Amino acid sequence: xxxxxxxxxFSGCSLCRTFRYSRTSGWNVRWYRQEWRxxxxxxxxxxxxxxxxxxxxxQRVPTSTMPPSSGWHHPLVGYIVALLSIxxxxxxxxxxxxxxxxxxxxxxPLLFAVVFVALFWGVGPAAFAILxxxxxxxxxxxxxxxxxxxxxxxxxxxxxxxxxxxxxxAILAHQRExxxxxxxxxxxxxLLRAHELEATFDAMSDGVVVYNQxxxxxxxxxxxxxxxxxSALHKSEQEQRQEQLLLQAVQCNEQGETLPLKRQPxxxxxAGESLTGNKAIDVLVRTADGRNVVFNLSGASLRSAxxxxxxxxxxxxxxxxxxxxxxxxxxxxxALLAMTHVLVQLPTPLTSNEGATETGITEEVGQKxxxxxxxxxxxxxxxxxxxxPENDSISPVAAVGFTPLQEEMWREKLVEMSSLIHAIGxxxxxxxxxxxxVMLLDGMSLPLYTHVFPYYVQTVLVAPIIVRxxxxxxxxxxxxxxxxxYTAYEMTLVQTVAxxxxxxLTRTLLLRENTEARANELALRESNxxxxxxxxxxxxxxxxxITVARGSLQLAERKVQRLLSNETFxxxxxxxxxxxxxxxxxxxxxxxxQDRLVNDLxxxxxxxxxxxxxxxxxxxxxxxxxxxxEAAHQVQNTCIIHLDIPFQSNVLVDADxxxxxxxMTNFLxxxxxxxxxxxxxxxxxxxxxxxxxxxxxxxxxGLIPSEQERIxxxxxxxxxxxxxxxxxxxxxxGLHLCRAIIEQHGGRIGVHSTVGQGSTFWFALPxxxxxxEDKISDIAE
Numbered sequence: 067x068x069x070x071x072x073x074x075x076f077s078g079c080s081l082c083r084t085f086r087y088s089r090t091s092g093w094n095v096r097w098y099r100q101e102w103r104x105x106x107x108x109x110x111x112x113x114x115x116x117x118x119x120x121x122x123x124x125q126r127v128p129t130s131t132m133p134p135s136s137g138w139h140h141p142l143v144g145y146i147v148a149l150l151s152i153x154x155x156x157x158x159x160x161x162x163x164x165x166x167x168x169x170x171x172x173x174x175p176l177l178f179a180v181v182f183v184a185l186f187w188g189v190g191p192a193a194f195a196i197l198x199x200x201x202x203x204x205x206x207x208x209x210x211x212x213x214x215x216x217x218x219x220x221x222x223x224x225x226x227x228x229x230x231x232x233x234x235x236a237i238l239a240h241q242r243e244x245x246x247x248x249x250x251x252x253x254x255x256x257l258l259r260a261h262e263l264e265a266t267f268d269a270m271s272d273g274v275v276v277y278n279q280x281x282x283x284x285x286x287x288x289x290x291x292x293x294x295x296x297s298a299l300h301k302s303e304q305e306q307r308q309e310q311l312l313l314q315a316v317q318c319n320e321q322g323e324t325l326p327l328k329r330q331p332x333x334x335x336x337a338g339e340s341l342t343g344n345k346a347i348d349v350l351v352r353t354a355d356g357r358n359v360v361f362n363l364s365g366a367s368l369r370s371a372x373x374x375x376x377x378x379x380x381x382x383x384x385x386x387x388x389x390x391x392x393x394x395x396x397x398x399x400x401a402l403l404a405m406t407h408v409l410v411q412l413p414t415p416l417t418s419n420e421g422a423t424e425t426g427i428t429e430e431v432g433q434k435x436x437x438x439x440x441x442x443x444x445x446x447x448x449x450x451x452x453x454x455p456e457n458d459s460i461s462p463v464a465a466v467g468f469t470p471l472q473e474e475m476w477r478e479k480l481v482e483m484s485s486l487i488h489a490i491g492x493x494x495x496x497x498x499x500x501x502x503x504v505m506l507l508d509g510m511s512l513p514l515y516t517h518v519f520p521y522y523v524q525t526v527l528v529a530p531i532i533v534r535x536x537x538x539x540x541x542x543x544x545x546x547x548x549x550x551x552y553t554a555y556e557m558t559l560v561q562t563v564a565x566x567x568x569x570x571l572t573r574t575l576l577l578r579e580n581t582e583a584r585a586n587e588l589a590l591r592e593s594n595x596x597x598x599x600x601x602x603x604x605x606x607x608x609x610x611x612i613t614v615a616r617g618s619l620q621l622a623e624r625k626v627q628r629l630l631s632n633e634t635f636x637x638x639x640x641x642x643x644x645x646x647x648x649x650x651x652x653x654x655x656x657x658x659x660q661d662r663l664v665n666d667l668x669x670x671x672x673x674x675x676x677x678x679x680x681x682x683x684x685x686x687x688x689x690x691x692x693x694x695x696e697a698a699h700q701v702q703n704t705c706i707i708h709l710d711i712p713f714q715s716n717v718l719v720d721a722d723x724x725x726x727x728x729x730m731t732n733f734l735x736x737x738x739x740x741x742x743x744x745x746x747x748x749x750x751x752x753x754x755x756x757x758x759x760x761x762x763x764x765x766x767x768g769l770i771p772s773e774q775e776r777i778x779x780x781x782x783x784x785x786x787x788x789x790x791x792x793x794x795x796x797x798x799x800g801l802h803l804c805r806a807i808i809e810q811h812g813g814r815i816g817v818h819s820t821v822g823q824g825s826t827f828w829f830a831l832p833x834x835x836x837x838x839e840d841k842i843s844d845i846a847e
Contacts (some may be wrong), residue, residue, distance in 0.1 A: 126255070144194075152176060282309070296308045315361065363382060400581075439466075440467070505528050529564035673806045
């Protein structure tokens with residue numbers, strides 16, 4: 067193709083060059099050249115781009131469509147043939163001139179030579195033939211004969227007529243050749259596209275079938291034979307069976323039932339409906355090899371050149387696995403929803419039957435879970451086990467797929483297995499399960515199965531049931547002896563079921579812990595009740611002898627004092643009585659201390675049974691502080707107590723004065739007990755908003771932060787703290803009693819302490835409102 071184009075372009079240039087070098091008289095040649103240029107300019111304007119012979123030929127004969135020039139069609143052959151043809155034409159003309167009568171147009175043989183060359187070799191050789199013909203005509207036929215140029219107007223008209231006729235003939239012949247070549251190329255391209263389309267159809271995995279108006283199969287691709295199982299038949303049966311199956315496929319629905327005529331896919335397609343996108347339908351076909359295959363059918367109608375619907379093209383895509391997966395997913399979703407419904411319907415301890423134990427409820431619900439698991443994932447047996455986190459002991463919860471004999475044997479073997487390691491057979495596998503990993507285990511080497519299914523179960527899918535990062539159960543799924551490979555999707559489903567099943571075992575654990583906690587609480591309450599009864603009995607039993615002893619000691623002290631005041635004794639005798647008085651005072655102090663301890667125990671027992679009564683009246687907190695400090699001085703007169711009250715008015719609180727005095731006594735007793743005897747105890751009263759705040763500060767050893775909360779507990783005494791004054795004994799109930807009394811008054815209580823710097827115990831009580839205070843003042847007046 068490129069060779070032909072280059073040759074033709076060269077021929078055009080040669081023509082101009084011939085005119086240029088054959089010039090003898092000048093103006094004739096210049097006129098021919100000008101006319102040639104004008105012709106080229108018109109052609110260029112017609113095609114709206116700069117003209118060249120190359121462009122002109124490429125525009126009419128694209129490079130991609132021209133066949134390659136080879137053999138006798140080569141332009142060089144055309145030039146040789148043109149020379150020979152003109153020579154033959156010249157000979158015929160001479161012969162005609164000499165022997166026959168001259169013709170009206172003597173250049174007719176030359177014109178036939180130009181036509182012949184143009185038809186077979188194109189414009190280039192044809193132009194060369196025209197040039198040779200002009201030379202021949204000018205020399206032999208246009209007077210004056212035997213010379214070039216020198217002719218008149220008549221000769222010029224003859225030559226121009228010949229040139230015009232030759233050019234027109236050359237162009238027409240070339241256009242005919244171009245048309246022929248284009249037709250050949252178009253035919254080749256059509257054939258190539260047909261082969262490509264055929265190869266594309268054969269390479270498609272989907273089946274492509276073309277039906278005519280009568281429902282007959284016109285064309286199919288190679289995939290149809292494999293999709294419909296045609297290859298499995300004998301060759302003599304394949305064509306007829308294929309026709310039947312393909313006609314059945316466009317007449318049925320997704321259940322394989324034949325549809326009414328107007329609803330059949332083929333009828334709808336031939337009626338002009340397009341079955342694409344969401345309009346594509348599923349059809350069920352039983353193939354020639356006995357398979358039930360679901361095809362997704364899509365297609366459209368094909369129109370003829372006149373616009374009439376003549377055929378329908380149908381594409382069959384095998385969606386059997388996809389539909390099965392969708393169905394399995396739907397079943398799994400329904401099963402999971404059923405599992406959640408089972409969990410919702412779990413009976414609570416309050417609504418469960420009295421005869422139903424918690425273990426029975428768990429096994430019943432676990433059995434439903436195991437049955438639903440078979441709907442979630444393909445399986446032959448499903449087993450659910452409970453694992454005790456403390457000792458890894460296992461117990462059966464549910465089993466599905468066993469015969470009664472197999473299940474009985476399985477439960478007996480589980481009783482013999484003492485731990486999870488014996489059931490799994492490998493500590494490493496157990497550790498992976500405890501980490502929450504879903505595992506595929508060999509059923510032939512799994513002790514949990516080998517005793518019941520020896521050499522039968524191949525693969526077991528084991529999913530751990532995890533609660534609070536502890537392994538509390540196992541969910542085991544197997545497909546028996548059938549060859550089945552569990553996919554990641556199925557493993558995820560089983561893991562999801564295991565997580566749902568964890569709610570069952572979690573409920574069991576929580577109910578067990580709740581039962582144990584309730585039992586412990588009841589036991590603790592019973593123990594506390596008995597202890598309170600014991601304390602109450604002991605306190606009442608101790609109260610009477612202590613009261614008698616205290617009264618007797620006070621009576622003896624008074625008699626000794628009366629005796630000393632009425633009688634006169636010697637100095638030695640007075641010393642003896644002084645020692646007796648000291649002993650009596652110590653005894654009275656000890657009995658008072660014992661009496662206070664007994665009273666504290668009684669108050670604590672009343673607090674536990676909520677029988678501690680308060681007799682609240684508006685009282686002056688300042689007076690209570692003075693009385694408490696005076697009483698503390700009487701008990702231990704060596705300690706220094708500073709009272710700081712920055713105002714002179716009364717501070718009225720609605721309180722039980724005796725109980726508030728009891729709190730102050732406990733604070734002062736502890737402060738004097740744990741402070742050095744030479745260091746003072748400071749008592750401060752302040753008003754903060756609507757509260758009166760009392761604080762008792764000592765310079766004792768102080769408390770660490772962890773002890774500052776525990777000292778308020780009943781019967782608690784801080785370890786490692788020694789008393790500086792008085793007895794180190796005590797029951798550890800004083801501060802507990804103080805907290806209960808203040809809180810029952812609606813107040814607050816606390817401590818601020820720094821180790822080595824002492825402690826400050828404080829309490830705050832709400833003040834009496836102003837109106838109540840005015841009424842009390844009026845009554846007092």
